Amino acid sequence: xxxxxxxxxxxxxxxxxxxxxxxxxxxxxxxxxxxxxxxxxxxxxxxxxxxxxxxxxxxxxxxxxxxxxxxxxxxxxxxxxxxxxxxxxxxxxxxxxxxxxxxxxxxxxxxxxxxxxxxxxxxxxxxxxxxxxxxxxxxx
Ligand code: ZN
Numbered sequence: 001x002x003x004x005x006x007x008x009x010x011x012x013x014x015x016x017x018x019x020x021x022x023x024x025x026x027x028x029x030x031x032x033x034x035x036x037x038x039x040x041x042x043x044x045x046x047x048x049x050x051x052x053x054x055x056x057x058x059x060x061x062x063x064x065x066x067x068x069x070x071x072x073x074x075x076x077x078x079x080x081x082x083x084x085x086x087x088x089x090x091x092x093x094x095x096x097x098x099x100x101x102x103x104x105x106x107x108x109x110x111x112x113x114x115x116x117x118x119x120x121x122x123x124x125x126x127x128x129x130x131x132x133x134x135x136x137x138x139x140x
Contacts, residue, residue, distance in 0.1 A: 001140070004035060007121035014113040020044065021088070021106045024075070024115070028084045033077050033117060034124035038086055040073035042113030047092055049102035057134035061105055068092040070113060071099060077117075080127040080136055 010031075014023045024038060045067055050059040075088030090108070091101035127136040 002122065002125065004120035004122040006118055008119040010117040010119065012115050012117070014042070014110050014115060016110055016112060017045075018110050019106055020073075020090075020108040020110050020113065021104055023110065023113075024086055024088065027115075027117065028077055028086055031119075032084045033119045034079050034084050035120040035122055036077045037118050038073070038075040038077065038088060038115060039118075040070060040113055040115040042070040042073075043111040044068055044070060044092065044113075045109040045111050046107075047090070047100075047109075048105040048107040049090060049092075049100070050105055051102050052135070059103065062102075063107070064092070064094075064100065066094065067111060068094055068100075072101075073104070073113075073115075075104070078125040078127055078138060082126075085127060 047064045050061040053060050071091040071093045073090045075086045077086050088104040090104045093099050126139045128139040130137045
């Protein structure tokens with residue numbers, strides 16, 4: 001366990017037509033932010049998300065070619081291979097109000113998106129490969 005204080009809160013609006021995943025990665029890489037959280041709401045024109053199959057121990061991705069609401073976008077920021085890395089999950093509401101969700105991937109296209117990034121003051125956590133899960137997990 002680690003304790004942090006909030007260093008800064010950044011609010012921004014993402015651009016319609018841009019890739020949601022890369023837009024967020026570019027922001028944290030440019031500043032850079034190595035410890036913190038991302039939260040957001042908005043809408044997407046289409047989405048590409050993944051489900052981690054725990055039997056196969058691999059991600060299975062799925063494209064949703066439909067306009068949906070971002071009910072909730074949430075991610076944490078740490079270091080992976082010494083670079084700022086955001087692990088982001090997203091819940092999306094379809095036109096019939098059912099919700100799908102999963103691990104955010106590139107090729108999710110923004111319609112509108114408002115983001116709050118809360119930057120922590122303190123030492124960043126590194127992600128290291130965990131053989132048991134086949135995932136890069138926090139080195140705590
Ligand atoms: Zn994930």
